[in-house]
Amino acid sequence: MISKLDLYKVFCQVGKDKSFSKAAKELYMTQPAVSQAMKQLERELEIRLFNRTPKGVSFTNEGSLLFEYVQSAINLIETGEEKILEFKNLTTGELKIGVGDTISRHFLLPYLETFHNRYPNINFKIVNGTTLEMCSLLKSGGIDVAICNFPIEDRSLEQIPCLDIHDIFVCGSEYRKSMIEPISLEKITKFPLILLEPKSNSRQYIEDYIRSKGIQIDPEFELGSHDLLLEFAKINLGIACVTKEFSLDYLDNGLLYEIELSESIPKRSVGVCFLKSVPLSPAAMKFVEVIEGE
Numbered sequence: 001m002i003s004k005l006d007l008y009k010v011f012c013q014v015g016k017d018k019s020f021s022k023a024a025k026e027l028y029m030t031q032p033a034v035s036q037a038m039k040q041l042e043r044e045l046e047i048r049l050f051n052r053t054p055k056g057v058s059f060t061n062e063g064s065l066l067f068e069y070v071q072s073a074i075n076l077i078e079t080g081e082e083k084i085l086e087f088k089n090l091t092t093g094e095l096k097i098g099v100g101d102t103i104s105r106h107f108l109l110p111y112l113e114t115f116h117n118r119y120p121n122i123n124f125k126i127v128n129g130t131t132l133e134m135c136s137l138l139k140s141g142g143i144d145v146a147i148c149n150f151p152i153e154d155r156s157l158e159q160i161p162c163l164d165i166h167d168i169f170v171c172g173s174e175y176r177k178s179m180i181e182p183i184s185l186e187k188i189t190k191f192p193l194i195l196l197e198p199k200s201n202s203r204q205y206i207e208d209y210i211r212s213k214g215i216q217i218d219p220e221f222e223l224g225s226h227d228l229l230l231e232f233a234k235i236n237l238g239i240a241c242v243t244k245e246f247s248l249d250y251l252d253n254g255l256l257y258e259i260e261l262s263e264s265i266p267k268r269s270v271g272v273c274f275l276k277s278v279p280l281s282p283a284a285m286k287f288v289e290v291i292e293g294e
Contacts, residue, residue, distance in 0.1 A: 007041045008070045010034055011049070015067045019056040088282050095283045096125045098134035098146035102226040106246040107163060107270055108147050115290050122283050131201035138275050144284040149201040150269045158276045161269035162291055166244045167206050169259040170251070172236040182262040185210055192220035192238030194229055202226075206241050209265055230256060 013023040014034065024031045042049050049063035059067060087093045095115075099108055104126070112124065127134075127143050134146035135154055150161055169188055171179060178191075189210070195217075196203040203222075210217055220238050223229055230250050233240035239259065250256040272291050274280060280288065 004044075007037055007044075009074060010037045011041055012067065012071050012074050014038060014050070014057060015059060015063070015071070018058060090119045090283055090286060091121050093121070093281070093283045094123045094125055095145075095281075095287055096127065096143040097287075098127045098129060098137050098143040099148075100130065100134075101128055102243070102246055103147050103149070103270055104128070111287075111291050115287055118290070119283070119286065130199055132199060135273075138273070141278075144281055145272055145274045145288065147270065147272055149205070150271050151205070152201070152273065156276060157273045159271055159273045160288070160292065161271040163245070163270045164267050165246075165270055166267050167202070167241055167265045168244045168247075169239050169241050169261065170230070170233050170247065170256040171239045171259055172234050172256060174236040175239055176257045179257070179259045182260045184262045185213060186215050188239065188259070188261070189215055189217050193217060194221045194223065194232045194238045194240035195219040196226070196229065196241075197222045197224055202243065205268060206265065 017023045024034045050057040131148040137143045229240040
């Protein structure tokens with residue numbers, strides 16, 4: 001059975017052409033099928049919509065009134081379909097990305113540049129926060145994808161590791177004098193420690209690992225950004241635990257020195273994550289492909 005929407009589409013075409021036969025050609029239908037469709041619509045509405053003459057058809061007053069509303073509705077539907085096609089073809093849209101400042105600067109920026117060059121009409125919305133905050137935003141629909149420190153203990157999230165990272169301890173010139181030989185984690189904790197604040201995923205990872213060795217830690221400083229860790233260590237306020245891959249400018253320029261441990265801390269990763277239960281938008285899907293493909 002022909003749907004009500006299809007009936008209205010036929011109705012609009014007949015109204016434009018003022019002829020069943022012309023409308024039939026436009027719609028690739030037979031003239032009897034068009035005539036039958038209009039009779040069905042009139043039966044359902046219980047009103048006559050057309051004046052039928054040997055020269056064609058014209059609207060009744062009721063049909064003319066209905067045509068104004070139906071034509072407007074059909075145009076809106078077609079516009080909506082065009083917009084959906086634009087989203088699918090990535091000629092318009094928005095991509096909402098959750099990421100921390102450090103990962104944004106040291107990892108994400110080249111991928112944003114690549115994606116923007118390929119799909120210049122997609123707007124970015126960047127939301128900053130901790131890994132825990134990003135996970136909450138993913139679940140509430142506040143962002144499409146998140147770039148986070150792994151591991152994340154959440155089975156509802158798809159996690160794609162993209163870059164191996166290493167946690168190291170660094171110090172300034174004053175503390176370097178005490179670090180001539182490899183040093184144990186237990187001895188490291190005797191020095192003033194500079195760590196990220198407890199709610200960060202990186203802090204939780206390093207603290208869990210140290211505690212797994214039966215060692216307790218009591219940081220001298222707990223800071224909100226990776227850059228501050230580097231700066232505090234540079235002026236010899238203590239020994240900082242940092243991400244090596246995000247600290248190369250300081251290490252390569254001799255502003256900080258990596259402390260050789262007698263036991264290396266296991267590597268972890270940075271990657272992209274998103275909800276398993278919700279399909280990615282076309283823009284988000286292409287963005288993930290860019291990150292995986294580079």
